[in-house]
Amino acid sequence: MLRQASQELVIATRGRGLYEFTREVEKWVAENKFREGLLTLHLQHTSAALLIQENADPDVRRDLESFFKRLVPDGDPLFIHTAEGEDDMPAHIRTALTAVNMGIPVRGGRPALGTWQGIYLWEHRTRIHSRRVALHFIGE
Numbered sequence: 001m002l003r004q005a006s007q008e009l010v011i012a013t014r015g016r017g018l019y020e021f022t023r024e025v026e027k028w029v030a031e032n033k034f035r036e037g038l039l040t041l042h043l044q045h046t047s048a049a050l051l052i053q054e055n056a057d058p059d060v061r062r063d064l065e066s067f068f069k070r071l072v073p074d075g076d077p078l079f080i081h082t083a084e085g086e087d088d089m090p091a092h093i094r095t096a097l098t099a100v101n102m103g104i105p106v107r108g109g110r111p112a113l114g115t116w117q118g119i120y121l122w123e124h125r126t127r128i129h130s131r132r133v134a135l136h137f138i139g140e
Contacts, residue, residue, distance in 0.1 A: 006136045012130055034137050047124050072090040
């Protein structure tokens with residue numbers, strides 16, 4: 001029988017960087033005994049992103065941050081929107097270049113992630129935030 005469920009996760013960030021929350025997602029799937037279906041995640045913010053990325057070597061996350069720091073520097077005089085500081089518009093651009101939604105198949109009662117894949121919230125702001133991620137499952 002097809003079923004649906006939803007949940008909201010709150011992820012505390014300590015500033016710019018990648019915050020893995022794979023275990024929280026896996027726990028929710030297991031607690032609800034989901035077997036097969038589609039898990040959708042949606043980040044309810046415009047200055048952070050969702051990302052599936054390698055979770056074994058932290059150099060990958062550092063390199064991603066270094067690349068985006070060069071691509072979209074804080075305080076660039078090109079930006080007019082600075083209502084919340086010099087990292088405000090760069091955070092919005094970073095989000096536009098990444099994603100706030102993702103779908104993950106659930107197979108055999110687990111999110112179908114690869115061996116080295118983890119689910120991350122990528123905080124693009126330099127200050128502390130509480131980010132909300134809506135989870136939705138449809139399947140059996």
